[in-house]
Amino acid sequence: MAAQPLTKNQALVLDTLHHADGPLSAYTILDKLRDHGFRAPLQVYRALDKLLEFGLIHRLESMNSFVACAHPDHHHHHDHGVTAFAICEDCGQVTEMHDEAMEERLSVLAGNQHFKTEKTTIEIRGHCQNCTAE
Amino acid sequence: MAAQPLTKNQALVLDTLHHADGPLSAYTILDKLRDHGFRAPLQVYRALDKLLEFGLIHRLESMNSFVACAHPDHHHHHDHGVTAFAICEDCGQVTEMHDEAMEERLSVLAGNQHFKTEKTTIEIRGHCQNCTAE
């Protein structure tokens, strides 16, 4: 499977997220890209939609913002299963976590309800190691 | 521990959520309560904030809306640990799930990162049994 060729706008948005040290909102991205010709929210949202589809970025539901995917394999944007995020309320850092046992447990839970899972969101808000060490 | 005495607005909002057959947005609640004198979003949001604090309702991050807590014990609004939600994209029904193993697994994951958890969001989007049976 070949890498998806990104359009200019998509590349710009992805790049912005990669260079950010934390999650960004769509409007923050917009502001950062004004010098590159971005004028309207839709330019950002359309790029974000595609990048989400390609699995190159994640959306953090609990804060209406977006982060670049931490995975190294940008070349085959498969499903990499369930991702859990630890989000520091102090510094904004986000760490991406994957866990088989977790996934299995959720699968069982859904199965108990005969529920067909499409997408799973797991977000842990709290304080990271650095910020806890006061 | 005694039941928190709710104010009029809080009771109205909670009642609205209890009688709804799915999650409601703040503005939907507002519309439903116009006949009861509600005029502004803040009246709803303030009530929601308190109800969340009391543990009587939940916020669904992935859809910016709110549901009444499914727990029977409205009388001691303690922390009832982590809650996972299965949200049907077809009919909007939400089922609340609790699971020790899952909680434990999340705790381990956070611990690995030396992350201090404050609040955990787990939301599974998909299709419920009824809606899958086409």
Next chain:
DNA sequence: TCAATTGCGTTATGCTATAACGTGTGGCAT
């Protein structure tokens, strides 16, 4: 060539949430 698809840009609009101000009330210490 023609239609279908896709990305793009623009304007306008809608939905979600909070800031900032002032009012009234009830508790409670002085």
Next chain:
DNA sequence: ATGCCACACGTTATAGCATAACGCAATTGA
């Protein structure tokens, strides 16, 4: 009682997040 404080409330305004609807241009493939 007086003064203070905390809290719920109401209102207006504004901020922040997201999409609808239009039209244009480039690409692809029948």
